[in-house]
Amino acid sequence: MNKDELARKVVGKMMENDLFSQWLGITVLEVREGYSRIQMKLREEMINGFGVVHGGICFALADSAFAFACNNRNNLSMALDTSITFTKPTQPGDLITAEARELHNGRSTGLYLITLTNQDQQQVALFKGTCFRTGKTLV
Numbered sequence: 001m002n003k004d005e006l007a008r009k010v011v012g013k014m015m016e017n018d019l020f021s022q023w024l025g026i027t028v029l030e031v032r033e034g035y036s037r038i039q040m041k042l043r044e045e046m047i048n049g050f051g052v053v054h055g056g057i058c059f060a061l062a063d064s065a066f067a068f069a070c071n072n073r074n075n076l077s078m079a080l081d082t083s084i085t086f087t088k089p090t091q092p093g094d095l096i097t098a099e100a101r102e103l104h105n106g107r108s109t110g111l112y113l114i115t116l117t118n119q120d121q122q123q124v125a126l127f128k129g130t131c132f133r134t135g136k137t138l139v
Contacts (some may be wrong), residue, residue: 003033007072011036013139014068021064024057028068034102034110036068042094052089059084061098062114062127069100070110070131074138077110077131088124095119098127108133 104111114127
């Protein structure tokens with residue numbers, strides 16, 4: 001099994017057990033070693049009190065992309081630090097894609113940048129995540 005096949009196998013196993021990502025309606029589009037691209041359609045029940053989709057929804061999508069990218073080497077990795085910058089509000093019906101790119105893969109930590117875009121390829125948020133690698137396997 002090559003590195004990308006292992007990455008897809010790990011993310012497949014993660015999705016089987018990830019009830020939250022399933023509830024959000026996340027679809028895994030692409031997985032490679034240190035990389036993931038996922039997507040979800042925003043729903044009416046995700047609206048906050050200001051009439052736009054709650055920021056926690058986009059954060060959760062980005063966090064899932066981060067988890068899939070940083071764990072797909074089959075080394076259980078946990079978030080150490082995350083941050084998000086919202087650049088454009090989102091609405092129900094928007095199709096949001098989260099693309100996680102690895103910036104650093106160290107022995108004990110990793111750094112990832114996740115870009116969220118809508119169906120018009122407009123950036124709606126930028127998420128940065130640092131993970132800690134435990135050395136335990138997932139599959």
